[in-house]
Each structure stands twice: as C-alpha cells, then as structure tokens.
Amino acid sequence: xxxxxxxxxxxxxxxxxxxxxxxxxxxxxxxxxxxxxxxxxxxxxxxxxxxxxxxxxxxxxxxxxxxxxxxxxxxxxxxxxxxxxxxxxxx
Amino acid sequence: xxxxxxxxxxxxxxxxxxxxxxxxxxxxxxxxxxxxxxxxxxxxxxxxxxxxxxxxxxxxxxxxxxxxxxxxxxxxxxxxxxxxxxxxxxxxxxxxxxxxxxxxxxxxxxxxxxxxxxxxxxxxxxxxxxxxxxxxxxxxxxxxxxxxxxxxxx
Numbered sequence: 233x234x235x236x237x238x239x240x241x242x243x244x245x246x247x248x249x250x251x252x253x254x255x256x257x258x259x260x261x262x263x264x265x266x267x268x269x270x271x272x273x274x275x276x277x278x279x280x281x282x283x284x285x286x287x288x289x290x291x292x293x294x295x296x297x298x299x300x301x302x303x304x305x306x307x308x309x310x311x312x313x314x315x316x317x318x319x320x321x322x323x
Numbered sequence: 324x325x326x327x328x329x330x331x332x333x334x335x336x337x338x339x340x341x342x343x344x345x346x347x348x349x350x351x352x353x354x355x356x357x358x359x360x361x362x363x364x365x366x367x368x369x370x371x372x373x374x375x376x377x378x379x380x381x382x383x384x385x386x387x388x389x390x391x392x393x394x395x396x397x398x399x400x401x402x403x404x405x406x407x408x409x410x411x412x413x414x415x416x417x418x419x420x421x422x423x424x425x426x427x428x429x430x431x432x433x434x435x436x437x438x439x440x441x442x443x444x445x446x447x448x449x450x451x452x453x454x455x456x457x458x459x460x461x462x463x464x465x466x467x468x469x470x471x472x473x474x475x476x477x
Binding site: 249250268269270272277279280281282298299300301302303304 | 334335337364367387388391392394395410411412413414415416418419421422423445446
C-alpha cells in the first residue's frame with residue numbers, strides 16, 4: 233500500500249471529523265465529485281461514510297484522508313491522471 | 324464445508340479496553356468455529372502480539388490499509404466484521420466497511436463518548452455501545468448478548 237506522505241500533500245484542514253471534511257469540500261471547492269467509500273486515489277483509499285466528495289482545483293485533487301488516531305484531514309495533492317478518471321465516472 | 328471467518332478491525336489503541344475485548348472476542352469466535360483475522364494499526368497489532376505471545380488466539384494479522392485494499396479490490400471478504408470504535412475515525416472506518424464488505428457488520432463502541440458516537444452511525448450494522456474505558460465489563464456484557472445472536476445467524 234502507498235502512503236499519503238509520498239504524495240507530498242498540502243494539509244488544508246487537520247484533525248477534523250469526516251463530516252467536517254465533507255462539508256469543507258462541498259462549501260469551498262467549486263468542482264467536486266461524489267465517490268464511494270474505499271475509492272482509491274493514487275494508492276490511498278478514502279475512508280468515511282457516504283456521501284464522500286473529492287474536489288478538483290486546477291491540477292490538484294482535494295480529498296478527505298482519515299487516520300485512525302488523528303481524525304480526518306482535508307489534503308491537496310497533484311492530481312495527474314486521477315482527475316480525468318474522476319471526471320469520466322461522473323456521467 | 325467452508326470455514327467461516329470474521330474480521331476484527333482495530334483502530335487507535337488509545338483506550339485500554341480495546342486489546343482485552345479483542346482477545347475476548349477472538350476467543351468467543353474460535354469457540355464457535357469462526358476464524359478471526361485482525362486488521363489494525365501497527366500499535367494495535369503490537370499490543371495484541373504482546374498480550375498473546377503463545378498465539379493461542381492470534382492467527383492472522385494484517386495492516387489496516389492493506390486489508391481495506393484487499394476488500395475493495397474484491398480479493399477477499401468475511402462472513403462477519405467487528406469494528407472497534409472510540410472516536411470519529413472509527414465511525415468512518417465502520418462506514419467504509421458497511422459499503423465495501425458483504426460481511427454482517429458489528430460496530431463495537433466504547434470509551435467516554437460511546438453513546439454520542441453511536442448516534443453518528445447512520446449505516447446498516449448492529450450497534451453495541453457501552454461507556455467502557457478501563458473496565459471492559461460493561462462492553463463485555465453487551466458483546467456476550469450479541470455474540471449469541473451473531474454466531475446463530477452466521
């Protein structure tokens with residue numbers, strides 16, 4: 233399994249609840265897509281209770297990342313091919 | 324006949340009763356012929372290893388993220404799944420299991436805020452909640468009631 237640190241994330245929100253992370257993305261990111269729990273971005277699975285959102289901002293992805301001991305973070309990482317994959321599943 | 328299996332998902336081991344209750348649950352499952360598999364954080368797994376050096380209860384243990392990867396990839400699943408929850412992250416992991424796994428799901432809530440966390444659970448599962456931090460007995464009593472039901476329904 234991959235590790236988020238390898239993606240050099242920018243931390244936007246830290247040690248929040250998964251609901252706070254959901255609301256943050258919905259309110260602050262213009263383009264966001266609903267994904268299912270367990271959806272994989274690069275090598276990281278998104279953990280949480282549906283609905284879960286992944287935002288797109290320029291060339292970056294913004295998504296919730298849950299750590300068992302430290303709550304949920306909202307992070308921004310380079311999107312690369314993941315953005316096209318995310319947009320393609322919307323239809 | 325295929326052997327029945329149960330996944331026991333361990334989160335942050337900050338609250339003392341988790342390791343004790345996980346070992347107790349493994350004992351109960353094995354008594355009923357169900358093979359338990361542990362998935363958890365490194366610290367949670369180390370606590371289990373040290374508590375059961377003779378491997379009387381522990382058989383297979385896996386990294387939490389690796390197990391999520393196996394299940395989402397449909398390479399593996401279980402008959403039963405017990406998720407230990409004492410914080411918001413625990414609820415998030417249980418919600419994920421409810422979506423990705425076909426297992427009958429049990430949310431075991433403990434710690435200071437067990438009742439409040441139980442109100443956050445809005446996905447299909449059996450909720451077992453008790454305010455247990457250092458003393459496992461309140462959670463054990465509730466788990467005993469559910470275990471009878473769990474093994475008969477499997």
